[in-house]
Amino acid sequence: MIGDLFSARVIIGILASGIRLATPYLYAGLGETISQRSGVLNLGVEGQMLMGAFAGFYVALTTGNLWLALLAAGLVGALMGLLMAFVSINLQAKQGISGIGFYLFGLGLSDLLFQKLLGRVETVSGFAPLHFPWLSDLPVVGKIFFQHNILVYIAFALVPLTWFLLNRTTLGLKIRAVGENPDAADSLGVSVSRVRYFTVTLGGTLSGVAGASLSIALLNVFQQNLTSGLGFIAVALVYFGGWKPGGVLIGALLFSMVNALQLWVQTLGIPIPSEMAVMMPYLLTIVALVLAGQRSQAPSALTKSFNRE
């Protein structure tokens, strides 16, 4: 049975699902990267994802319009991000803990709304796989790369876009300046709070979309605690990836490939403890943090609130 795992069909399947499953990690991880580069640790990603996942699912179910659903998810995430920004920037709340508050808030509220408005687990027909002429029909390569839904491709496209935003635009320069040395940025006339409001809200939007990518594209259901820790992993990916979009991509693929492997192991009924495999990325993340620890590339002002005095 274990031999099944090495058949071409299964390996192609694992690679294809791995790419698909990287989607929520990418949206949430890239959003968090932008937020952290400006110096704000948003630990409420999980809560934002849950709210986004519910909003997207509910709108998709009631209107049948998936793009409207995606918009709703992004808006709900943005709203949560805006609140996080207010609490972190204006009220200077300690970010690690306020994030836990937003997590509990999103966990509770998404469950509350789910039970009140839906009452039971339903399914929607989410974003369907795209079909590219010729490419999708290619053997092997077509299955792995060219039969995904649009949200998967957008997620991967965001990797170079985020890199470009951070490294090649004036706004990106401001974001990095605010994250490294807010006092200097402030004295040069950059509004620290405005930049941080932007990044945290954008991060929230992307977290909301990440949630929707689960509820209306990958799984097409909503249930209590749908994300089950995925948002926290997305935060970890930022550290794993050394605050670089490319690093986040590698981390996202690592986690998603192992998840895909586990799913296939379960589907095929292979009696190997796949939990051990699932543990590996977490252990690897810790090892990566240890190796990076001595020369940590963390933004210098990360988690430090800025007080203009």
Add this chain to the structure above:
Amino acid sequence: MKNWFKSFSLPQLVDALLPVLATLAALFIGAIMLLLMGANPITAYSALLAGAFGNSNALADTVVKATPLLLVGLGICIAFRGGVTNIGGEGQFVAGALSATVVGLWLPEQSGWLVIPLGMLAGLLGGALWGGIPGILKAYFNVNEILSTIMMNQIAVQLMNFLLIGPLIDPLQLERSSRIPQTARLAHAFDLPRLAPTRLHLGAALAVGLAILVYILLWRTTLGYRIRAVGLNPHASRYAGIKVPQHIVLSLLLSGALAGLAGAVQVYGLHHRMFTDGSATGFTGNAGFNGIVAALFGQLHPLGVIPASFFFGGLLVGANKLQRAVQVPAALITTLNGLVVIFVVSSELWRKKRAQQRLSAASIAPPAPQREEVPV
């Protein structure tokens, strides 16, 4: 403790009541949400109060629910006072529960007098391991503890799932081939003594006793003084000759040990076995995070966490009654818990400003002795 009884000025009184105000604000928002869902907030909240504190059974359930919050919360006090953000309560709870369960399953024929203390010890050690690793990583490898505790949470969950589906699965489940991931029930001799007919068990008394011990540790011993000094100012502490890395490890280790004990108590006192739905919350009931809520509400003071966890335990128990009375899901309480955390940490700025005003009002020269601040 002592300074609690000194004469209060009004702003100080308001400072002390900030968590209460934060909770009232959260309950107020909850009332609006109830109205939006077409429920009468007064009916809802009275059902909640009755469900939590209405009769002796309700009270017992509240205390049972409060026990893990208190134990986790005490650990959070040590960690936050020591300047480390331990959000690994969930994993430490699971690690402690797993270790304690293994002890109980391993020695089924022994007397409870032997196994119960061993099980509790195993819980402490399991949690200490799960907290100590992030501690070592932070102190000696500069690894952010928020991250490593999140990772340790996930590792604990996978370990639990692996053990409960595999080596530790209830043999009965295999016989029936139903394969529900849970362990066998521990021997009845290992049940913590309980106050029949309620579910109130000895764990609550243990937790209250530990609250006093943690208070003594933090405020009446040199070790506790050093932990708090490191939390307030690691640089000054190093110049004062305190070995900062050791104390960082120790705060996380003790913090984890208490969360692990909470897991052990949950197994021996309440569930008598372990089970999993694949996520951490399935077994912990989110105690690892709700313990943070209780600790913040108790102003990170071990004795303050006692009433705080009693209150939040009550909210969680009463939530089910509320659900039946006004058809509003109990998840409302999780939402409100989140708001309490957000409000409490947000009000810190106000508290700091008041403290600064008091200092400047006393017109002491700049390097004035600073009032002790809660490092939230």
